[in-house]
Amino acid sequence: MVDIMKKIALASIIVGLGIIGACSQEKSNDMKGMDHDKMKGHESHGNVVRLNDSIGENELKIPAVLERDNEKGIVYTVKAQKGKTEIFDGIETKTYGYNGSFLGPMLRFEKGDKVKIRTINELDEPTTFHWHGLEVSSDVDGGPYDILKPGEEKVIEFEVTQEASTLWFHPHPHGITSEQVYNGLAGLIYIEDNHSKGLGLPNDYGKNDFPLVFQDKTFDDKKQLNYNAVKNEDGTIGNTLLINGTLNPKLTVNKEKVRLRLLNGSNARNYTFKLNSGDSFLQIATDGGFLNEPVTLKEITLTPSERAEIVVNFSQIKKVNNLALINEDGTVLLPFEVTDQSGVNSKVPEKLNDFSLADKELNLPVTKKVELFGMMNMVTINGKKFDPERIDFTQKQGVTEVWEIYNKPDMMGGMIHPFHIHGAQFKIISRDGKEPPENEQGWKDSISIKPDEKVRIVVQFKHKGVYMIHCHILEHEDNGMMAQIKVD
Numbered sequence: 001m002v003d004i005m006k007k008i009a010l011a012s013i014i015v016g017l018g019i020i021g022a023c024s025q026e027k028s029n030d031m032k033g034m035d036h037d038k039m040k041g042h043e044s045h046g047n048v049v050r051l052n053d054s055i056g057e058n059e060l061k062i063p064a065v066l067e068r069d070n071e072k073g074i075v076y077t078v079k080a081q082k083g084k085t086e087i088f089d090g091i092e093t094k095t096y097g098y099n100g101s102f103l104g105p106m107l108r109f110e111k112g113d114k115v116k117i118r119t120i121n122e123l124d125e126p127t128t129f130h131w132h133g134l135e136v137s138s139d140v141d142g143g144p145y146d147i148l149k150p151g152e153e154k155v156i157e158f159e160v161t162q163e164a165s166t167l168w169f170h171p172h173p174h175g176i177t178s179e180q181v182y183n184g185l186a187g188l189i190y191i192e193d194n195h196s197k198g199l200g201l202p203n204d205y206g207k208n209d210f211p212l213v214f215q216d217k218t219f220d221d222k223k224q225l226n227y228n229a230v231k232n233e234d235g236t237i238g239n240t241l242l243i244n245g246t247l248n249p250k251l252t253v254n255k256e257k258v259r260l261r262l263l264n265g266s267n268a269r270n271y272t273f274k275l276n277s278g279d280s281f282l283q284i285a286t287d288g289g290f291l292n293e294p295v296t297l298k299e300i301t302l303t304p305s306e307r308a309e310i311v312v313n314f315s316q317i318k319k320v321n322n323l324a325l326i327n328e329d330g331t332v333l334l335p336f337e338v339t340d341q342s343g344v345n346s347k348v349p350e351k352l353n354d355f356s357l358a359d360k361e362l363n364l365p366v367t368k369k370v371e372l373f374g375m376m377n378m379v380t381i382n383g384k385k386f387d388p389e390r391i392d393f394t395q396k397q398g399v400t401e402v403w404e405i406y407n408k409p410d411m412m413g414g415m416i417h418p419f420h421i422h423g424a425q426f427k428i429i430s431r432d433g434k435e436p437p438e439n440e441q442g443w444k445d446s447i448s449i450k451p452d453e454k455v456r457i458v459v460q461f462k463h464k465g466v467y468m469i470h471c472h473i474l475e476h477e478d479n480g481m482m483a484q485i486k487v488d
Contacts, residue, residue: 048269051216051241051327056250056335060243062206063188063213066105073157074113078104079120080127080148080171080185087247091223096123096183103245104169104187106211111193113160121148126173127180131189132305133167133287133425133445134158138465138487141423144174144388145466161462162425163289163353164196165443166211166261166307174386174482178267178474179227182236184245186213186265200347201284202259202311208344209259210251212334215242216269233376234415235268235473243334250335255315256343259284260325262310264302267474270416270448272328274299275312277319282348285309288425288443290353295439299328303418303448305472308439311348314338355442357427361458364402368393370483372417372449372471373408377479379471385480391466392483400460402429407449414451417476421445421459422467423487429456446472461487 069075083101084092098104109115119129126149130142139146140156148154167189171180188211202208216238218230230236243249264271275281275298282294287307300308317323320338327333371382379385382392395401403426407417425443428436432454440447449455461467470482 049237049239050329051331051333052239053332054241054248054250054324054335056337057248058246058250060210060249060251060334061246063103063211063244064105065205066099066107069118071116073116075116075118076107077118077120078107078129078169078187079122080129081122082124085184085245087242087245088219088223093219093223093225095225096180096185098169098185098187102184103213104185106188106190106205107169108190108192109160111160111163111191114157115160116155116157118153118155119148120153121150124150125176126150127171127185128173129169130172130422131167131169132420133165134160134189135162135424135462137463138423138467141465141467142169143172143422143468147173160191162191163443164193165191165285165287165289166263166309167191167288168263168265168307170265172468174388175478178231178236178478181265181474182217182227182267183225186215188213188263196290199349199352202257202344202346204344208254208256208346209261211244211261211263213244213263213265214271214333215265216240217242231475232268233475233479235475237267237269241333250337252337252339253314254339254341254343257311257313257315257346257348260310260312262300262302262308264304264306266304268304270301270303271333272299272301273325273333274328275317276322276324276326276330276332277317279312279317281313282311283308283439284311284348284352286440286442287445289355291439291442292353292355293350294348294352297439300439301328301448303416303446303472304474305418305420305446306448315342353442355427357429357458361400361402361427362429364400364458366404366456367401368395368403370403370405370419370469371408372405372419372481374410374481375415379476379479379481381469381481381483384483386470386482386484388484390484391486393469393485395459395461395485395487397461397464397487400458402456403459404454404456405447405449406454407451409451416448416450417481418446418448418472419469420472421469423463423465424459424461424467427458429458431455464488
């Protein structure tokens with residue numbers, strides 16, 4: 001134990017010197033001019049490397065919608081590939097992508113669809129295809145057991161049983177997930193249903209319904225992604241923001257209601273999104289579906305893997321010159337160019353969903369306790385690192401249980417951990433015994449947990465199998481902050 005404490009103390013000194021980046025974010029500042037003697041361990045994680053402002057040179061790229069194969073059933077082909085991408089003008093950067101050189105297309109499902117996906121690994125290394133947020137059996141979930149070696153392919157099948165939502169997919173090979181995502185493996189999933197199509201929300205893809213995949217990178221002097229040179233065991237943070245793979249993006253919108261589907265696709269950075277004009281917006285959905293009612297907000301924070309759908313009414317914003325989506329430290333993330341056109345007359349209904357927590361769910365006892373602890377490569381769940389040969393929890397298919405997740409602080413305070421469950425959407429009962437905020441009262445598959453915070457959630461698995469639970473700081477996941485639950 002003494003040796004471990006010495007290692008942690010040494011790690012905190014390294015963080016304080018600015019040699020490694022930071023992960024759990026309170027407010028971003030430049031490291032220059034700071035009094036490092038006042039920085040203690042995880043407290044320095046509030047001083048992450050500041051992102052460069054977007055100067056709005058490039059119109060935001062919109063991921064293509066993947067066309068279905070001309071075969072019986074709903075069949076898609078998704079290939080993990082390596083390639084070269086012109087992120088910077090005139091320079092080719094080596095990248096990974098799905099069905100292309102960088103990032104991936106959007107897959108559109110409808111509730112009730114019986115889907116076949118042909119997955120192909122065209123990389124020079126093993127990978128998996130994890131469908132983040134989908135409620136599917138574990139044999140198609142794409143966790144660390146579902147390895148495809150270079151050149152291999154596999155056809156998976158499942159039925160879409162959940163409601164309209166914005167999900168995503170990415171690799172999940174144990175030990176190298178962080179590098180593969182960093183290099184570009186990430187794509188989007190839209191689920192629609194009859195209810196969502198009848199709400200009248202902005203839904204013209206790429207016109208008033210935009211996906212925004214936020215990822216921060218650090219490029220070397222040759223404009224390459226050299227992950228091993230910048231890797232931080234506590235979460236790799238970059239100084240350059242890409243949205244949908246676009247450097248210095250801007251988004252041109254009409255004077256209308258615009259739906260923005262936010263995905264924090266970064267390895268470790270947290271984002272607090274707001275408009276630099278001070279105007280409010282409406283949040284309409286969480287990770288796994290619509291909120292019951294729109295929630296008016298002026299800012300929203302998302303930790304890695306969390307999603308939120310918001311609607312901005314550009315027809316009501318008075319100061320549209322230099323309008324932008326910014327981070328909490330004022331960094332310009334996405335400038336908006338507002339045209340004089342009025343656009344489509346869409347709406348945001350007062351009633352969006354019938355999500356609820358039943359009395360019987362609220363009165364259930366806690367049956368599982370999950371303790372998140374540590375930093376760097378000394379991260380654990382319930383005091384243990386991931387072991388593929390060990391089952392950490394069990395649960396019956398279709399049985400609802402209450403879990404309590406505790407972020408245990410260490411001698412330096414601790415850090416935020418985004419906690420993710422595979423194969424299930426859950427409901428939040430409480431944060432430290434208090435009702436969750438309105439904008440978290442919806443389906444979730446990832447949740448931000450602060451140091452010394454206890455969160456209670458209601459969890460039910462629709463399918464059998466062995467699933468992962470883990471911190472979604474990707475380096476923590478790779479370092480063993482992951483456990484297994486067997487559902488039978």
